[in-house]
Amino acid sequence: MLGFTKLTNRFLRNKTPSTFPFAASNLQAAFLGYPRFLFSNVDHIRNIGVSAHIDSGKTTFTERILFYGGKINAIHEVKGSDNVGAKMDFMELEREKGITIQSAATTVRWKEYQVNVIDTPGHVDFTIEVERALRVLDGAVLIICGASGVQPQTLTVDKQMKRYNVPRIIFINKLDRMGANPWQAIEGARRRLHLNCAALQMPIGLDSSLKGIIDLIKLKAYYFEGKSGEIIKEEEIPANLVEEAKTRRQELIDALANIDPAIEDLYLSESPIPEEEIKAAIRRQTLALKFVPVFMGSAYKNKGVQLALDGVRDYLPTPKERQYHGYQVKDGEEIQVPLEVDSKKPLVGLAFKLEENKFGQLTFVRVYQGKLKKGDYIYLNNIKKRAKVSRMVRMNANEMEEIDQVEAGDIFALFGIECSSGDTITEGDMKTDTMLSSMFVPAPVLSLSIKTKKNDVNSKFLKALAKFQREDPTFVVNQDRESEETIISGMGELHLQIYAERLKREFGLDVDLGEPTVNYRETISADAGFDYLHKKQSGGAGQYGRVIGNLESIPLDASGEYKNQFVNKIVGTSIPNEYIPAIERAFYDCCEKGPLTGYPVVNVRYTLTDGATHPVDSSSMAFMWATKFSFKQAFTNAGPMLLEPIMNIEITCPSENYSTVMAGITKRRGMITYTEGRGDIFLLQCTAPLSEMFGYATELRGLTSGQGSYSMEYKNHEPVPIQNMGPIVEKFQAKMKKRESEGK
Numbered sequence: 001m002l003g004f005t006k007l008t009n010r011f012l013r014n015k016t017p018s019t020f021p022f023a024a025s026n027l028q029a030a031f032l033g034y035p036r037f038l039f040s041n042v043d044h045i046r047n048i049g050v051s052a053h054i055d056s057g058k059t060t061f062t063e064r065i066l067f068y069g070g071k072i073n074a075i076h077e078v079k080g081s082d083n084v085g086a087k088m089d090f091m092e093l094e095r096e097k098g099i100t101i102q103s104a105a106t107t108v109r110w111k112e113y114q115v116n117v118i119d120t121p122g123h124v125d126f127t128i129e130v131e132r133a134l135r136v137l138d139g140a141v142l143i144i145c146g147a148s149g150v151q152p153q154t155l156t157v158d159k160q161m162k163r164y165n166v167p168r169i170i171f172i173n174k175l176d177r178m179g180a181n182p183w184q185a186i187e188g189a190r191r192r193l194h195l196n197c198a199a200l201q202m203p204i205g206l207d208s209s210l211k212g213i214i215d216l217i218k219l220k221a222y223y224f225e226g227k228s229g230e231i232i233k234e235e236e237i238p239a240n241l242v243e244e245a246k247t248r249r250q251e252l253i254d255a256l257a258n259i260d261p262a263i264e265d266l267y268l269s270e271s272p273i274p275e276e277e278i279k280a281a282i283r284r285q286t287l288a289l290k291f292v293p294v295f296m297g298s299a300y301k302n303k304g305v306q307l308a309l310d311g312v313r314d315y316l317p318t319p320k321e322r323q324y325h326g327y328q329v330k331d332g333e334e335i336q337v338p339l340e341v342d343s344k345k346p347l348v349g350l351a352f353k354l355e356e357n358k359f360g361q362l363t364f365v366r367v368y369q370g371k372l373k374k375g376d377y378i379y380l381n382n383i384k385k386r387a388k389v390s391r392m393v394r395m396n397a398n399e400m401e402e403i404d405q406v407e408a409g410d411i412f413a414l415f416g417i418e419c420s421s422g423d424t425i426t427e428g429d430m431k432t433d434t435m436l437s438s439m440f441v442p443a444p445v446l447s448l449s450i451k452t453k454k455n456d457v458n459s460k461f462l463k464a465l466a467k468f469q470r471e472d473p474t475f476v477v478n479q480d481r482e483s484e485e486t487i488i489s490g491m492g493e494l495h496l497q498i499y500a501e502r503l504k505r506e507f508g509l510d511v512d513l514g515e516p517t518v519n520y521r522e523t524i525s526a527d528a529g530f531d532y533l534h535k536k537q538s539g540g541a542g543q544y545g546r547v548i549g550n551l552e553s554i555p556l557d558a559s560g561e562y563k564n565q566f567v568n569k570i571v572g573t574s575i576p577n578e579y580i581p582a583i584e585r586a587f588y589d590c591c592e593k594g595p596l597t598g599y600p601v602v603n604v605r606y607t608l609t610d611g612a613t614h615p616v617d618s619s620s621m622a623f624m625w626a627t628k629f630s631f632k633q634a635f636t637n638a639g640p641m642l643l644e645p646i647m648n649i650e651i652t653c654p655s656e657n658y659s660t661v662m663a664g665i666t667k668r669r670g671m672i673t674y675t676e677g678r679g680d681i682f683l684l685q686c687t688a689p690l691s692e693m694f695g696y697a698t699e700l701r702g703l704t705s706g707q708g709s710y711s712m713e714y715k716n717h718e719p720v721p722i723q724n725m726g727p728i729v730e731k732f733q734a735k736m737k738k739r740e741s742e743g744k
Contacts, residue, residue: 042318042319042320042341042407042408042409043318043320044112044113044114044318045113045114045115045116045318045319045409045410046113046114046115046116046138046139046312046313046316046317046318047116047136047137047138047139047319047366047409047411048115048116048117048118048137048138048139048140048141048312048316049117049118049119049120049130049133049134049137049139049140049141049166050062050065050117050118050119050120050140050141050143051120051130051133051134051140051141051142051143051157051160051161052142052143052144052145052153052154052157052173053144053145053148053151053152053153053154053157053711054121054153054711055145056143056144056145056148056151056154056173056174057143057145057173057174057299057300058119058120058143059119060077060173060299060300061141061143061171061173061299061305061308062106062117062119063075063076063077063299064229064299064302064305065108065110065115065117065305065309066106066108067228067230068110068230068305068306068309069108069109069110069115069309070108070109071106071107071108071396074228075228075302077300104118104119104395105117105118105119105364105395105411105413106119106395106396107394107395107396107411110309110310110312110313111313113313115309115312115313116410116411118133118137118411120133126491126495127153127156127160127442127474127491127713128441128442128472128473128474128491129353130156130157130160131160131439131440131441131442132352132353132421132439133352133353134160134161134163134164134166135164135350135352135439136350136352136366136411137166138166138167138316138317138318138319138321138322139166139167139168139169139312139316139317140161140166140167140168140169140316141168141169141170141171141308141312142154142157142158142161142168142169142170142171142292143170143171143172143173144170144171144172144173144185144188144189145172145173145174145177145185146172146173146174146175146177146180146181146182146185146296146298147174147177147178147179147180147181148652148683149181149184149185149188150185150188150189150192150193151650151711152648152649152650152685152711152712152713153711153713154192154193155192155193155648156713158193158195163440165289167286167287167289167315167316167317168286168292168316169286169292169293169294169295169308169311169312169315169316170186170189170195170197170292170293170294170295171294171295171296171297171304171308172185172186172294172295172296172297173297173298173299174298174299174300175203175206175207175210175296175297175298175303176207176208176210176298176300176301176303177207178207178208179207179678179679179681180206180207181206182199182202182203182206182294182296183199186198186199186294189292189294195292196255196259196290196291196292197291197292197293197294198251198252198255198256198291198293198294199216199248199251199252199294199296200215200216200217200252200282200293200294200295200311201213201214201215201216201294201295201296201297201304201307202214202216202241202244202245202248202296203296203297204221204223204238204241210298210301210303211223212224212303213296213297213303213304213307214237214241214245215307216245216248216249216252217249217252217275217278217279218275219237219245219246219249220234220235220236220237221234221235221236221237221238221241222234222235222307223235224302224303224304224306228302229301229302229303229305229306230302232306252278253267253273253278254267255291256278256281256282256285256291259285259290259291260281260284260285262277262280262281263277263278263281279314279315282314282315283314283315286315286316287317287321293311293315295307295308295311318409319341319408319409320341320409323338324338324339324368325337325338325339326339326348326368326424326434326435326436326437327434327435327436327437328433328434328435329433329435337434339368339369339434340369340408341368341369341408341409342369342370342408343370343371343407343408344370345369345370345408346369346370346426346427346432346434347367347369347370347371347372347378347425347426347427347432348367348368348369348370348424348425348426348432348434348436349365349366349367349368349369349370349372349424349425349426350365350366350368350422350423350424350425350436351363351364351365351380351414351417351419351420351421351422351423351424351425352364352365352366352421352422352439353421353471354419354420354421354470354471355471356467356470356471360415360416361415361416361417361418361470362393362413362414362415363413363414363415363417363419364395364411364412364413365411365412365413365414365425366410366411367406367407367408367409367410367411367412368408368436369408370407370408370427371405371406371407371408372389372392372405372406373389373404373405374389374390374391374392374403374404374405375388375389375390376388376389376427376428377389377427377428377429378417378425378426378427378428379425379426379427379428379429380417380419380423380424380425381423381424381425381426381433381434381435382419382420382422382423382424382435383419383420383423385418385419386428387416387417387418387428388428389414389417390415390416391414391415391416392404392405392406392412392413392414392415393412393413393414393415394412394413395412395413400413420470421470421471421473422439422473424436441473441474442474442491442714443519443562444474444475444476444489444490444491444519445490445491445492445518445519445645445690445714446489446490446491446492446493446495446496446516446517446518446519446645446690447487447488447489447490447516447517447518447519448487448488448489448496448513448514448515448516448517449480449485449486449487449488449513449514449515449517450486450487450488450500450511450512450513450514451485451486451511451512452509452510452511452512453510453511453512454510457509460507460509461503461507461509461511464503464506464507464509465477465486465488468499468502474490474491474495475488475489475490475495475499476488476489476490477489485514487517489519491714492712493516493694496513497513500513516694518644518645518689518690518691519599519645520597520599520642520643520644520645520720520728521562521599521600521601521602521642521643521717522594522595522596522597522599522600522601522602522640522641522642522643523553523601523602523603523604523640523641523643524551524553524604524635524638524639524640524641525553525638525639525640525641525719526553526638526639527550527551527552527553527638528550528551528634528635528637528638529548529549529550529551529634530547530548530549530550530551530630530631530633530634531546531547531548531630532546532547532548532626532629532630532633533545533546533612533626534546534622534623534625534626534629535617536622537617541616541617541619542614542616542617543617543619543621543622543625544613544614544617544618544622545579545611545613545618545619545622545623545625545626546611546612546613546626547575547583547608547611547623547626547627547630548608548609548610548611549569549606549607549608549609549610549630550605550606550607550609550634551604551605551606551607551631551634551635551638552604552605552607553603553604553605553638554603554604554605555603556603562602562603562717563602563603564587564588564591564601564602564603564604564605564606565604565605565606566583566584566587566588566605566606566608567605567606567607567608568580568584568608569607569608569609570608570609570610570611574610574611574612574613575608575610575611575612575613575623576613578620579613579618579619579620579623580608581620582620582621582623582624582627583608583623583624583626583627585624586623586624586625586627586628586631587606587627587631589628590627590628590631590632591604594635594640595632595635595636595640596640596642596729596732597642597728597729597732598732598736599642601635602643602717604635606627606631611623611626641719641720641725642719642720642725642728642729643717643718643719643720644689644690644691644717644718644719644720645689645690645691645714645715645716645717646687646688646689646690646714646715646716646717646718647687647688647689647690647693647712647713647714647715648685648687648712648713648714648715649665649670649685649686649687649688649693649710649711649712650683650684650685650710650711650712651665651683651684651685651686651700651708651709651710652681652682652683652684652708652709652710653681653682653684653700653703653704653707653708653709654680654681654682654704654705654707654708655677655679655680655681655682657682657703657704657705657707657708658675658677658682658684660703661682661684661700661703661704661708662675662684664699664700664703665684665686665688668688668689668692668693668696669688669689669692669721670686670687670688670692671686671687671688672684672685672686673685673686673687674686687715689720690714693712696710697710
């Protein structure tokens with residue numbers, strides 16, 4: 001048998017990884033069982049995510065990464081026209097609809113590096129998949145369409161990357177499309193994303209004449225030949241592009257000189273700047289989040305992806321180069337604890353994603369510190385539970401490769417561990433009580449009632465919904481107390497429709513969905529005092545409780561999250577301490593269903609300043625009733641108002657239809673924020689209430705002869721105009737009266 005050392009050397013000598021002879025053999029799977037076999041240190045690991053606006057080419061780009069990294073033997077396209085489909089879109093629904101619904105993980109080898117890749121969805125309804133991927137990744141590739149430029153979901157992804165301080169490179173894709181303009185896309189990234197970015201490359205031709213890529217650092221031209229662009233040829237720059245390439249290179253150096261002292265010194269002294277110095281500066285400033293290098297190409301036409309992979313290797317961080325922290329609770333206070341990428345330290349990992357299949361729950365884990373072997377015990381800090389690790393796998397989309405050990409910096413999956421998304425995993429003997437902060441979870445904006453067509457499958461139905469809730473924190477299931485309907489809430493119509501379809505395909509459950517319901521919020525516009533006495537005597541023990549105080553409006557905090565506050569300012573014993581918890585609990589109960597429409601109350605502060613008790617008739621129950629009535633009294637007097645979800649919308653339509661499209665948006669209470677003509681295409685950005693956008697897809701198709709398209713994402717909640725608030729409140733009150741008359 002060929003020795004491991006010789007075999008390794010033979011593997012690494014291949015100039016194009018996709019051509020090595022055992023790309024899809026069992027030997028490759030054997031390599032994956034020894035994750036550090038080729039990588040003696042963590043410096044040769046890159047954990048990256050691929051993110052972008054929908055239909056920018058993320059999955060197409062990832063498919064090329066798999067091919068050039070030797071993970072697959074042939075390239076397949078996203079919509080599965082060849083009845084195979086892209087590797088990372090393994091769900092039947094994904095291949096039918098041509099979109100990514102779930103993030104998928106894989107591991108490839110690029111030259112002498114291990115690259116753990118997570119392909120994320122682009123549709124805003126599945127934004128939680130992007131959120132949790134970026135929570136655990138060290139770097140990212142932000143893909144921008146060369147023709148459409150920066151789009152609404154690009155803004156969301158950028159915000160998520162900044163939230164977790166993720167260094168990134170940009171890949172401007174689809175330069176083979178008509179109207180592609182990489183320089184306009186770069187300008188859009190600077191202006192709309194506020195990124196300090198500059199091109200490291202420029203294309204040789206555009207649209208149908210795209211031939212190759214020029215490296216502005218080396219000043220060399222690269223052409224991608226062979227059936228799948230796997231053969232890379234380095235040549236001199238075409239004579240007609242030499243001057244432009246030198247100008248673009250100078251723009252790159254100017255951008256670096258403004259932020260990097262080493263380049264600035266060479267620049268000011270007018271000394272030649274070596275290639276190695278430029279690359280070192282790019283890496284320093286990318287890791288410092290002060291610079292974003294820009295790569296170019298066309299994933300679909302197999303041009304530029306390998307050079308972008310080189311950029312991942314050269315400019316994105318190793319696990320050691322990202323600073324991560326956990327926290328420990330001591331004496332009631334949270335203390336920040338630095339985590340070290342050291343396999344000798346106690347284990348600390350995060351369960352960031354869950355899936356369920358025929359083998360049970362699959363838990364995706366990022367290891368931040370320590371190591372883990374099959375057969376070890378782990379401790380789930382959030383649920384205070386110890387468990388044995390019986391099976392560990394490395395994922396390749398929906399395929400699993402068994403492994404025996406992982407170390408700090410790795411991403412892998414566990415089988416047979418019952419936990420929730422966001423749980424911290426430590427060593428089974430509890431050598432550390434370190435916890436990890438969870439990810440940001442946006443609040444659902446749309447609700448639907450759902451019921452099964454058959455009444456005898458209720459248990460199976462509830463089990464399926466519970467499974468989806470564990471997988472997806474933005475998918476929320478509630479039971480309406482009055483109607484006893486099951487209500488599902490999520491990020492949009494597509495989000496909920498996908499889960500309804502999954503119920504049918506994965507569980508054999510046919511369901512009916514009700515009309516969409518917008519998730520309004522109730523709040524107040526002024527402050528109001530309250531003084532309420534709850535007094536009831538009907539023989540036997542009575543009820544007596546008096547509460548005095550103020551109901552105030554509070555502003556949104558810096559994070560934009562809604563909140564309510566209870567403040568106890570009782571001095572003395574006018575209300576004994578034993579009744580305060582009941583008053584607080586009653587206040588928060590009132591906030592769950594507001595007086596106007598039954599939607600949650602947000603951004604109010606209930607301040608208790610005084611009260612009175614009865615020596616015999618006072619009780620926790622009496623004060624709970626007093627609180628509820630006082631809340632309703634004060635809420636009515638404090639300028640109650642409704643908040644509705646407002647959406648950021650971007651519409652693309654033919655230029656000749658722009659005026660009718662703008663008029664249609666205005667009728668839907670929309671506000672135009674940006675317009676741009678791009679030849680035959682017109683781009684329109686606006687905001688509009690979600691309640692007004694139902695059925696817009698059909699209207700837009702009619703206005704544009706089927707050529708218009710739009711995307712929509714949640715922005716914030718804003719007050720409903722007075723003239724629109726009345727019908728919403730009246731509808732709710734009519735529903736309540738109907739239920740009362742029916743005896744519900």
